[in-house]
Amino acid sequence: QVQLVESGGGVVQPGRSLRLSCAASGFTFSSYAMHWVRQAPGKGLEWVAVMSREGNNKYYVDSVKGRFTISRDNSNYTLYLQMNSLRAEDTAVYYCVRAGIAQGFYNWFDPWGQGTLVTVS
Amino acid sequence: DIQMTQSPSSLSASVGDRVTITCRASQSISTYLNWYQQKPGKTPKLLIYTASSLHTGVPSRFSGSGSGTDFTLTISSLQPEDFATYYCQQSYSTPFTFGPGTKVDIK
Numbered sequence: 001q002v003q004l005v006e007s008g009g010g011v012v013q014p015g016r017s018l019r020l021s022c023a024a025s026g027f028t029f030s031s032y033a034m035h036w037v038r039q040a041p042g043k044g045l046e047w048v049a050v051m052s053r054e055g056n057n058k059y060y061v062d063s064v065k066g067r068f069t070i071s072r073d074n075s076n077y078t079l080y081l082q083m084n085s086l087r088a089e090d091t092a093v094y095y096c097v098r099a100g101i102a103q104g105f106y107n108w109f110d111p112w113g114q115g116t117l118v119t120v121s
Numbered sequence: 122d123i124q125m126t127q128s129p130s131s132l133s134a135s136v137g138d139r140v141t142i143t144c145r146a147s148q149s150i151s152t153y154l155n156w157y158q159q160k161p162g163k164t165p166k167l168l169i170y171t172a173s174s175l176h177t178g179v180p181s182r183f184s185g186s187g188s189g190t191d192f193t194l195t196i197s198s199l200q201p202e203d204f205a206t207y208y209c210q211q212s213y214s215t216p217f218t219f220g221p222g223t224k225v226d227i228k
Contacts, residue, residue, distance in 0.1 A: 035217075045157075045165065045208055047217040059215040062122075100155075100170060106212050108155040108170040115164060
């Protein structure tokens with residue numbers, strides 16, 4: 001079945017960097033756009049970034065532009081999120097999420113990984 | 122950016138109740154509206170996509186409607202496993218935005 005497994009979270013000091021990974025399986029990774037969505041403790045969901053299936057289109061929420069970079073390795077079925085200049089407000093569970101269908105990314109989010117916690121302190 | 126609002130922010134209901142949650146977009150998003158359910162400590166799950174399409178495996182007591190700026194999620198007969206937080210989300214344009222959530226708990 002489709003599976004997304006995030007890793008790389010942890011505790012990091014403000015201003016430092018962290019790279020998250022998401023290992024995908026159970027589907028043709030290169031056919032789907034991929035997203036990162038985050039959730040601060042006790043708060044709602046916030047979309048962070050998307051990358052098209054070929055990797056030629058990327059979009060970010062304003063609060064992470066210039067600091068975060070989404071990338072992917074289609075041959076290794078892996079999605080990444082490089083997070084630089086981390087701030088306390090970046091503290092959240094980060095979810096790796098697949099686009100709902102293999103056509104662009106203006107569609108729904110499904111499925112979701114289990115998430116990885118990033119704490120900036 | 123498109124702002125999403127939800128009402129109510131929370132509600133208390135009993136098993137068997139009909140529950141309706143409203144979601145409003147700050148501009149027209151056609152039917153690019155999706156609903157998710159999240160239980161405490163768990164990953165969000167897709168319920169409804171493109172405003173009214175039921176995701177595979179989701180019970181038929183869940184339904185969605187609306188287009189343009191106003192949308193609803195209805196649970197026809199609330200079950201114990203439905204107590205959760207529900208989020209709407211627009212996929213019309215980036216940044217993709219979520220509503221603040223509606224928490225449904227036991228009355």
